Amino acid sequence: MSRTLIAILRGITPPEVEVVGQALVDAGVTMIEVPLNSPDPLASITTLQNRFGDVARIGAGTVLRPSEVAAVAATGARMIVSPNCDPAVIAATVSAGLESYPGVMTPTEAFAAAAAGATALKLFPGELIGPAGLKAMRAVLPSTMPLYAVGGVSADNMATWIEAGAAGFGIGSSLYKPGDSADAVAAKASDIVAAWDAATK
Known part of the structure; x- marks a missing residue:
């Protein structure tokens, strides 16, 4: 099982993003998102993509509008992560050839996101849904649709x-x-990578 760990660098600034990105990649974390409510996020995403795009999947988080998808796509980044399920954002992401990770909290949202073309589903906020809620949703969703827990x-x-x-x-x-x-x-x-490896060996 490959490490599907997305580092969320909320609040990071462009001057520090390269050294933090290097620390993550060196530790084995090869999926990195910069939320768009961070300072000058597109500059940070561009730096990460230029520096690590050949060894890591780089993307944006807190993507709420199709226009934001286009701006992220222009950096060369590959992931679009949202806190919500917006079929228009998912469609724009798929159309741009990027991976779509919309946020869902209910089976209704999960099925809507899957129907719109999501790559994987972001179960958010994870601390409210909990492992028991995830297990119940996992029982009814297609086995081919990955669920990522985010929060808690x-x-x-x-x-x-x-x-x-x-x-x-x-x-x-x-x-x-x-x-x-x-x-x-x-x-x-x-610590996070060691916990992943121990849990999936």
């Missing part, structure tokens, strides 16, 4: 989520908080 995921509970059917995770504050040094991110990423 840490090295301590990752195994429980995987057992419930999580195919991957989006991890924010457990990996990066604004102001964290690259060394701090490297240490946290090492």
Whole structure:
């Protein structure tokens, strides 16, 4: 099982993004998103794509409008992650040839996102739904549609989520908080990767 761990770098700034990105890639985290409500996000995404695009999947988070999809696509990044299920954003993402990770919280939203062409579903907020809720949704959704838990995921509970059917995770504050040094991110990423490897071996 490949490591499907998306680092969410909410609040990161362009001057620090390359060293933080290097710390993540070195630790084995090869999916990285910069939420669009971060400072100058497209500059950070462009830097990550130019520096790590050949070894990591780079993308944007908190994408709410089709116009934002176009702006991200222009950077060369490949992932569009949203907190909500908007078929127009999903369609724009698919049309641009990018991967779509819309946020869902209910089976109705999950099926709508899948029908619109989502690559995988972002179960958000994960801490409200919990592993039990994920397991119930996993029972009715197509087995080919991956579910990523986002929110409330840490090295301590990752195994429980995987057992419930999580195919991957989006991890924010457990990996990066604004102001964290690259060394701090490297240490946290090492713990997260070790927990993933232990839970999936």
